[in-house]
Amino acid sequence: QQMVMSLRVSELQVLLGYAGRNKHGRKHELLTKALHLLKAGCSPAVQMKIKELYRRRFPTKMVSPVDLAVPGVHSASGLPAGLAQLGFDGHGSPSPLLPVSLLGPKHELSLPHLPSALHPVHPDVKLQRLPFYDMLDELIKPTSLASDNNQRFQEACYAFALTPQQVQQISSSMDISGTKCDFAVQVQLRFCLSETSCPQEDHFPPNLCVKVNGKPCNLPGYLPPTKNGVEPKRPSRPINITSLVRLSTTVPNTIVVSWTSEIGRSFSMAVYLVRQQSSAVLLQRLRAKGIRNPDHSRALIKEKLTADPESEIATTSLRVSLLCPLGKMRLTIPCRAITCSHLQCFDATLYIQMNEKKPTWVCPVCDKKAPYEHLIIDGLFMEILNSCSDCDEIQFKEDGSWAPMRSKKDVQEVSASYNGVNSGSSNDNSKKVDVIDLTLDSSSDEELDDEPPPKRACPSLSPVSPSANKGVMNLHSQASPVARVPSMPPVETSYIPPPPPLIQDYRHYYHTTSDLPDLNFFSFLQDCVWCQIPFCQD
Structure with missing residues (x-):
């Protein structure tokens, strides 16, 4: 109750919001x-939240070894046992700050003028294990990023030795x-939220800035903002500070x-000594775990294909691809996560290699x-990959069995044309070829049938009466009364309609009048005959 009474407005709002109560x-x-x-009797989680807020509100005062030289503290001989050596703790990491409460009441009273530094609280925070890094030692345990003032921009200093x-x-x-x-063995700096419910992912505080031995540390670049006006953030990853x-x-x-504080959120940092591993090592470790029994997958297939009596739709088969959704290649080491409910697998080699470049560890099938x-x-x-090497897709049945799905490649071969090529390859030029215009539909065919056949040129010219002899050319100089047409390439006869009956040739010769002595209509006749041929109208 005294802890709750000492909280401020912002901390009370955080407490009520955490408990699901109205915080306005x-x-x-x-x-x-x-x-x-x-x-009313709050839960243990709410009680822990009250204690956490109280510790942040009233942090424990600290004293460093340098401050022990002030008047009233002449040497470390008066310190309790175990605190005289300020060098290292059990893990080989230094303890730069000591709680004033551990020095005893005498030293507590003799240090009223010491600056109020925050105690690096070691909460029960655990960070998630990184697959590509094996932890060798813990240089700095997960420590709260606590501040000594109420300003927005905070700064804290930590130290360790090797x-x-x-x-x-x-x-x-x-x-x-x-x-x-x-370096294969690295000094790794990590940040996370100060939450104790589960192992925490890497999470950078806002506006993070790190200096190691006075030199700025390179941090991952900012991600492009998804919305306008949103503050850009860095991808939270472990920081390799070995070179510094x-x-x-x-x-x-x-x-x-240095970072920017947030109301209701606290962060922790830790430093580890790790050994980096390659994707080949992780793949070897995955194989060493063994292959899961095929009966587990068969049981999952039967469960998925079991008919639901309340549903009108029943699934009788399942199609699964043998191609990896990542590389679109045939699977070599099919794997999936235990938490995934689908049967589709992905290739373990590609999956581990992709996460080596950019660790996301997200299933490519279900995300x-x-x-x-x-x-x-x-x-x-x-078993399927070893027994079926010529198909890329399979189908599971209700009893757990499977069958390959062949690719549908319809290769149509016309036997008549095939025999014709074998028997008459030498007579290709003399064979009749039927050409079908696929651009014409049935309606256009009917329209073509309704059209009258094109007119055919008249083979000879004959006058109607003697009075119409002006301008008529005498054709008696030619061997045949039929008009000649220019030479044309051979055309398929099926395109030419049957010719109409020829007009009887009237062999009446009329002499050209003297008023048109130089007029020649033969070229004009050729043009007329040329334009009336059906296949040359275009």
């Missing part, structure tokens, strides 16, 4: 609601074959962290979380 109102109203919540064994591990793993110096660390057992390393620890190799798909 004045301070006395919020305080009344919080006290009523406490009297043991001779750790220095040897880092130095021996150095690789200078590339353009830059890489002093590989010395005598000189400690300092880390200065749900598929961490490395949950991956399994499907034994049923391994």
Whole structure:
């Protein structure tokens, strides 16, 4: 109750919001609601939240080894047992700050003028394990990013030192074959939310800035904002600070962290010594876990294909592809996560290699979380891949059996044309070819049938009466009364309609009048005959 009474408005709002109560109102109203919540019997989680808010409201005062030289504290001999050596804790990491309460009442009273620094609280925070990094040692335990004032921009300093064994591990793993110096054993800095409910993912505080031994540390670049006016954020990933660390057992390393505080959210940081692994090692470890029994997949198939009596739609078969959804290639090591409910597998090699470049660990089939620890190799798909090498898709049946689905490639061969090619390949030029115009539909065919056949040119010219002899050409100089047409390439006779009956030739010869001595109509006659041929009208 005293803790609740000492909370401020912002902390009361956080407490009521955490408990699912109304967090609007004045301070006395919020305080009344919080006290009523406490009297009604709150859950252990709410009680832990009250203690957390109280610790943030009234942090424990700290004293550093340098401050012990003030008047009243002449040496460390008067310190309690176990605190005289300020060098390292059980993990080889230094303890730069000590709680004033551990110095005893005498020292507490003699240090009234010490600056009020915050105690680096070590909450029971655990970070998620990273598949590509094996943790060798814990240099700084998960520590709260606490501040000593109420300002928006906060800053905290931390220190750690390396043991001779750790220095040897880092130095021996150095690789200078590339353009830059890489280390297989790294000093890794991580940030997360101060939540104890489950292992936490990496989460950067807002406006994070890190300096290691006075040198700025490179952080991941900002992600493009999804909306206008939204503050850009960095992708939260582990930070490799090995190149900035002093590989010395005598000189400690300092880390200065600055960030922007948020109401209702607190962050923690930790420093680890890790060994980086490759995708080949992770694939080998996955294989070492063994192949899952095929009966598990068969049971899942039967469960999916079991008819639901309340449903009118029943699934009788399932089609599954043997191609990886990532690389669109045939599966080699089919795997999926235990938490996935689908049968479709993806290739373990491609999946691990993609997450080595950009660790997301999301299933490419259902877009749900598929961490490395949950991956399994499907034994049923391994049997299918080994026994069926010429198909890319299979179909599961209700009893758990499967059948290959052949690809539908309709290769149509016309036997008549095939025989014609074999028997008469030498007579290709003399054979009659039927041409079908596929652009014409049935309606256009009917219209063509209704049209009258085109007119055919008259083979000879004959006058109607003697008075119409003006301008008529005498054709008696030619061997035949039929008009000649220009030479044309041979045309299929099926295109030419049957000719109409020829007009009887009247062999009446009329002499050309003297008023048109130089007029020649033969070229004009050729043009007329040319235009009346059906296949040349265009």
